[in-house]
Amino acid sequence: MVLWLKKVELFEKAPDSSSAGLSKVGLDMEGSYPASEVLIRISGLNAFYGQLQVLYDISLDIKRKSVTVIMGPSGCGKSTLIRTLNRMNDLVPGFSHNGRIELDGKDIYSKDVDPILLKIRVGMVFQKPNPFPISIYENVAFGPRIHKMFRKKEELDRIVENSLKRAALWDEVKDRLQANAMSLSGGQQQRLCIARALAVQPEVILMDEPASALDPGSTSKIEELIVELANECTVVLVTHNMQQAARVGNEVAFLYKGRLIEFGESPGIFENPRNQLTEEYVSGRLT
Amino acid sequence: MRHADRAYRYVTTVASGSALLFLLMIVIVLAVKSYPSIVVNGLKFFTGITWNPSLNGELIRVNGVPTLQGATYGAGVFLFGTLVSSAIAMLLGVPAGIGIALFLTQVAPQRVSRMVSFLVELLAGIPSVVYGFWGLVVLLPLLLQVIEPAMASLFFWVPGLNGQPYGAGLLGSGIILSLMIVPIVASISRDVMLQTPLELIEGGAALGLTKWEITRKIILPYAKTGVIGAVILGLGRALGEVMAVALVSGSALNALPNSLYSPINTIAAFMAESLDSAFTDPSGMYVSALFELGLLLLVITLAVNFIARLLIKQGFVSKAETVIKV
Ligand SMILES: Nc1ncnc2c1ncn2[C@@H]1O[C@H](COP(=O)(O)OP(=O)(O)O)[C@@H](O)[C@H]1O
Ligand SMILES: [Mg+2]
Numbered sequence: 001m002v003l004w005l006k007k008v009e010l011f012e013k014a015p016d017s018s019s020a021g022l023s024k025v026g027l028d029m030e031g032s033y034p035a036s037e038v039l040i041r042i043s044g045l046n047a048f049y050g051q052l053q054v055l056y057d058i059s060l061d062i063k064r065k066s067v068t069v070i071m072g073p074s075g076c077g078k079s080t081l082i083r084t085l086n087r088m089n090d091l092v093p094g095f096s097h098n099g100r101i102e103l104d105g106k107d108i109y110s111k112d113v114d115p116i117l118l119k120i121r122v123g124m125v126f127q128k129p130n131p132f133p134i135s136i137y138e139n140v141a142f143g144p145r146i147h148k149m150f151r152k153k154e155e156l157d158r159i160v161e162n163s164l165k166r167a168a169l170w171d172e173v174k175d176r177l178q179a180n181a182m183s184l185s186g187g188q189q190q191r192l193c194i195a196r197a198l199a200v201q202p203e204v205i206l207m208d209e210p211a212s213a214l215d216p217g218s219t220s221k222i223e224e225l226i227v228e229l230a231n232e233c234t235v236v237l238v239t240h241n242m243q244q245a246a247r248v249g250n251e252v253a254f255l256y257k258g259r260l261i262e263f264g265e266s267p268g269i270f271e272n273p274r275n276q277l278t279e280e281y282v283s284g285r286l287t
Numbered sequence: 288m289r290h291a292d293r294a295y296r297y298v299t300t301v302a303s304g305s306a307l308l309f310l311l312m313i314v315i316v317l318a319v320k321s322y323p324s325i326v327v328n329g330l331k332f333f334t335g336i337t338w339n340p341s342l343n344g345e346l347i348r349v350n351g352v353p354t355l356q357g358a359t360y361g362a363g364v365f366l367f368g369t370l371v372s373s374a375i376a377m378l379l380g381v382p383a384g385i386g387i388a389l390f391l392t393q394v395a396p397q398r399v400s401r402m403v404s405f406l407v408e409l410l411a412g413i414p415s416v417v418y419g420f421w422g423l424v425v426l427l428p429l430l431l432q433v434i435e436p437a438m439a440s441l442f443f444w445v446p447g448l449n450g451q452p453y454g455a456g457l458l459g460s461g462i463i464l465s466l467m468i469v470p471i472v473a474s475i476s477r478d479v480m481l482q483t484p485l486e487l488i489e490g491g492a493a494l495g496l497t498k499w500e501i502t503r504k505i506i507l508p509y510a511k512t513g514v515i516g517a518v519i520l521g522l523g524r525a526l527g528e529v530m531a532v533a534l535v536s537g538s539a540l541n542a543l544p545n546s547l548y549s550p551i552n553t554i555a556a557f558m559a560e561s562l563d564s565a566f567t568d569p570s571g572m573y574v575s576a577l578f579e580l581g582l583l584l585l586v587i588t589l590a591v592n593f594i595a596r597l598l599i600k601q602g603f604v605s606k607a608e609t610v611i612k613v
Pocket of ligand 2 (some may be wrong): 078079080208
């Protein structure tokens, strides 16, 4: 598979002896990842917009096939943190960082990592649903087309169908795949964006407050979906909604004013927070 | 508040109504004034290339309309000059304008972009007579002595490109016009490209699109309608330009250009050039013929606008917008 080759390439460029990650990342879904539990390791991360420092010495391990939640009040640096994981911040003028972020033991900011290939492995869903103003089908097919991940139209059809099914949207749109994506409701648009991200078979899905612009019904659909997705890939979810963090998170990081205050398993972190600030946040006294 | 609202609606309605009224008035005046010419000259007006007012001719009547003995009015030379010089201008100016807009929005660092944008806006503000003077003293000598001879010898086997260098003529007019439309196309295209929602761009980037792919698959489809609008605006300017063209066209009369370098004339430039002598025609036919030229130019411009609207509404554009094929 072309995709598979690309993923291998991402690693082979580096003389890193880490044996992780290559066993099975092809197009079919029942891939099994190597034993090592940690997929993403953030260590000593500081981030800046120009002179303004917004992240301070963040160290955090993200486990494979689980939902890691980054929660914290608005403006604490959640988006900045999650956007360093797929190098979306490369686009932001004035952004700089130091520290290290490893994916499968490989520094993703090292020179020999292609940021394009990185984004195939680490997909992203945004706060505001952002489908392209084209058909539902073409939205999902966008990534596979760009990265030439299929040989025949039928293969593409299958990718589109699978992705829509995984995003729990297939039944609602299977009869109108050629309709414009903008005709969908907000919640459907967001699930379409998830399907679009899934279509390139990412190992990690980053979600930056994916439900904060949606109604409660759509929100709970997205939450179910997140839990479901963690069976197949690694989910990093940003939210400022503590209940949501508690509902879907396996591991929860509490970020406050750019610092990692506490990181632990759910529900422990909610029931017995070790830190005073976490305690205040989970009891709703800190905003 | 409600009074203010009513006044607001009233004022804006009157304003837009008066624009319509003004257009109508122009059309009526053009139609009435060109009527004698339409009656006497008929279809020959569009097909003929001889424009001879025969100012010393005797006053006669044709179909009851006064004219001068021997007068012939064929607008072919001006029609051809207008269309072809504008086409050349679009050919050169549109890619350049869009290219500049892409550079400004996608490639250049912010500081450079701001500076170049400012320069482009400045260019858009230069009066056309200045373009014309520049063309006269810089462009035409350059064409005559360097560019046209070089092209003629390079393309000695291509009819139309292997002619005698003239300087003032079709190529010069096309180039001057293209220089005038580049800032229009560039600055409007730049503005619409900048309006592409950041969410869409980030959505593309998150899927692993390169900068160029983002430009091609997301920004250009998004900006397409606006860019076409900019092109139409530029074309309108090129079709109706008087001063710059009058200075560099070579003011051809009664002869179609036989190469890219030959003198031409355009409808707008010729109208302005000949109004004085037209008033010396006691029959009034010359003036009427000039009004018919004006009517012709108006029709061409409206047709261009109409076609553009069709393109945007049904043709490629909206379809391309709903299905950006990867
Ligand atoms: N592009 C940017 N330029 C400058 N400052 C920014 C930019 N993006 C975010 N910030 C600042 O960085 C801090 C963290 O922002 P962000 O990561 O978006 O927080 P959160 O997602 O938790 O609300 C905020 O103070 C915000 O104002
Ligand atoms: Mg945020």
